[in-house]
Amino acid sequence: RSHLLGLIEQLLSFQSTGNTTNNNNEDDAALTTLLKYLKEVSLLCLHISMMQPQHKTITPIKKLPFVLIEDTIDSLPLNLIQRVWSSQVHSSLCISSYIISSNSNNDIHNNNNILTSPHLFITTSKFVLLRICNKILKLLSNRDAHANFAGSIMILLARVFPLSERSA
Numbered sequence: 482r483s484h485l486l487g488l489i490e491q492l493l494s495f496q497s498t499g500n501t502t503n504n505n506n507e508d509d510a511a512l513t514t515l516l517k518y519l520k521e522v523s524l525l526c527l528h529i530s531m532m533q534p535q536h537k538t539i540t541p542i543k544k545l546p547f548v549l550i551e552d553t554i555d556s557l558p559l560n561l562i563q564r565v566w567s568s569q570v571h572s573s574l575c576i577s578s579y580i581i582s583s584n585s586n587n588d589i590h591n592n593n594n595i596l597t598s599p600h601l602f603i604t605t606s607k608f609v610l611l612r613i614c615n616k617i618l619k620l621l622s623n624r625d626a627h628a629n630f631a632g633s634i635m636i637l638l639a640r641v642f643p644l645s646e647r648s649a
Contacts, residue, residue, distance in 0.1 A: 485549050488515045489556045512564060516574035519553065522546055523579060523595050530600040543601045547609035550576060554613055559620050563630055566617070580610070580637060597641055607642070614638055 492511040523546040530543050554562055567577045579595040596602065596610070614634050621627040 485515075485518065485552060486556070488518055489553060492561065493557070509570065512561075512568070513571060513574065515553070516565065516568075516571050516576075519546070519549060519576065520574055520579060520595070522549060523601075527595055527598055527601050540603065540605065543603050544605050544609065546596055546601065547606045547613070551609055551613050551616075554616055559627075562617060562620070563627075567630070567633060577633065577637065580641070602641075610641065611638075 488511070492508065492515055526542050526546050530539055533539055553565060557565065564571075565576060568575045572578060580597060596606075602610075614637065617634055618631060621631050
């Protein structure tokens with residue numbers, strides 16, 4: 482977590498220094514580093530949980546990617562949350578690219594299902610993802626201005642949680 486907070490601090494420092502071209506390049510580099518870190522941690526946790534499926538002690542490992550994403554969402558302003566969640570520049574690294582489960586093929590090589598893989602997506606992880614989505618939706622005070630972003634969050638909830646799930 483301390484490494485994640487250091488990456489977030491670096492990204493926020495580039496955001497607050499101004500909007501010059503050099504700062505934008507540094508900002509993009511800091512964002513790329515943060516997104517790579519989140520994705521690599523998620524892949525590592527998925528790999529560990531797939532290699533040790535019978536162990537009960539790996540529950541914290543299964544929950545770790547979701548907790549790190551929640552910390553990221555809690556630490557960033559809305560404009561950066563949108564970039565981290567669904568960025569066109571970093572489309573393969575943004576969080577939504579490896580949460581959304583459109584296929585039932587839960588293979589480690591399918592980067593669309595990293596966090597929704599049954600190896601990681603346990604009950605406690607589901608609650609953290611639900612909390613993350615609710616926090617983001619609460620931040621979107623003006624739904625008209627952020628309709629696309631709010632819609633993508635709601636579509637994610639509809640894809641990930643079954644309709645019978647009362648909390649989603």
